[in-house]
Amino acid sequence: MSKTIFITGTSKGFGRIWTETFLEQGYKVAATARNLDTLxxxxxxxxxxxxxIELDVNDRDACFKAVEKANEYFGSIDVIINNAGYGLFGAIExxxxKEARDQIETNVFGLLWVTQAVIPIMRKQGYGHIIQVSSVLGVVSPPVLGLYNASKFAVEAISESLSAEVKGFGISVTIVEPNSFGTEWSGTSAVHTEANPVYDEIKKAFFESFTEDSIGIPEATKNAILKLVNSPMPPLRMILGKVAYPWIKQTYEQRLAVWDEWKEISAEAHGK
Known part of the structure; x- marks a missing residue:
């Protein structure tokens, strides 16, 4: 069955690949980008x-107008994919x-504005699927990407709460958590802080941890995203790539072990 999909950040990376995939399948697509020449x-x-649709997701009014334009043009919006965002590389210090605020503005508030804009439309329809592109770094938080990680942790929290709030309206929410893929995210789309040499060794170790096999092929996600948008019961979370799951599993095992070690002191702090 043909679907109508609204997707942000379609000029490159996942956004571009998925937009073309949906169109090849006969879907109708409202594709937003800052530069429409890319489309x-x-x-x-x-x-x-x-x-x-030309759109800067940092502009809340423009987000609402873009969603309304798509709804008027196609008559409905079945799926919305909040994909727009970028990576900020650098140590916290x-x-x-400006770099911190810009990162949160785009990755968190941009997603929030588009989400807020589509909820009334989907609520009126009685159905819809909101797909939020997060990251494995919304679950684990390595060094060098602290502000980016923070933005994706925020996306996870917003989307998990949203899922419970809109379920009764027939709206599903899915958080997509890719591991590293060979998109422009870490290349031309990335922003880098001004380097402090005291962090050179940490950065070197971080970047050397990425092997060729650990970086996914973006085009290989096509089948997964099609299955997701066509699922009658979509999951709250879906990982993309084979690296993310063992990394998340190891992280949670470590967290649980530490919480368990301190559980008596934690309980004592309750006071009764």
Whole structure:
């Protein structure tokens, strides 16, 4: 069955790959990007099936107008995919106020504005699926990406609460948690802090931990995303890639072990 999908950040990476995949399947797609020139080939190929929308997700009013435009054009929105975002690389101490605020503005507030805009539409329809692109780094938090990790932890919390709030309206929520993939996320799309040499060794060790086999192939996610948007009972969380699951499992085992070690002191602090 054909679906209508609204997706942000479609100029490159997952957004571009998934947009083209949906169009190939005969879906209707509202595709947002800061620069619509990046979508011209898709517009030429798929015509009225794609609605290109120029959008900076940091602009709340523009997010609401974009969602409304898509709803008016297609008559409904079945799925919304909050994909827009970028990575900020650098140690916590190195991060400027502007870099920190910009990271949270785009990755958290941009997602929040689009989500808020679509909820009334889906509630009125009585159905819908909100897909939030998070990261394995929304569950585990290695060094060098602290502010990015924080933004994805926030996406996880917002989306988990949202899931409980909108379930009764027939709206599903899924948090997609990719591990590292060979997109522009860590390349041309990334922002880097001004380096402090005291963190050189930590950064070196971090980047050397990524082997060729640990970095996924973006195009290989096509089947997974199609299965997700077509699932009658979509999961709250879905991992993309083979590295994320063992990393998350190990992290939670370590957390549980520490919490268990301190549980008597923790209980004592309750006071009664």
């Amino acid at each position: 011209q080939d898709l517009i030429h190929t798929y015509g009225e099936a794609i609605l290109p 190195e991060t400027t106020e």
